[in-house]
Amino acid sequence: MKKEISIKELKGNFIKMISDDWALLTAGSEDSYNMMTVSWGGIGELWGKDVCFVFVRPQRYTYNFMEKNSRFSLSFFDGGYKKELAVCGSQSGRDVDKAALTGLEAQPMGGALGYNQAKTVLVLKKLAYQDIDPKGFVDDSVMENYKAADFHRVYIGEIEKVLVEE
DSSP states (O other), rough: OOEOGGGGOOOOOOOOIISSSSSEEEEOSSSSSEEEEEEEEEEEEETTTEEEEEEEEETTTHHHHHHOSSEEEEEETTTHHHHHHHHHSSSTTTTSOHHHHOOEEEEEHHHHEEEETTTTEEEEEEEEEOOOGGOOOGGGGGGGGGGOOOEEEEEEEEEEEEEEEE
């Protein structure tokens, strides 16, 4: 069972939560969705709203779901489920049923799908996107992340709900 809290009440270090513990980005509907592991992103304030931003490469299966849907979620497992998250980051939903492989159970959670096993779920309403343009890189070392020139699309979502395990 999860309870809703304000983002300002969220305990923990977001940088650790996303970069070290990882998260599942999920977009779609109960009938058709995909999840992918993410370890890049951030939380902050933009346009007078509490927001979260995530990065998705165009070749990822989840990209299509992000494009077609107005809401998405980030589910955090507090370092648990690393094996399952590794599967979701290395296998494509085009080829395998990640839910069946991992046992992760997607559930509707206030307009998006989240996971019962997650400790924290952010439900986000898509506000904007922007494709990364390498012309804006001022530090050449950033290009090490783009040897295939497959630049991410950045999605900015308004945090509509923060659900935490009771």
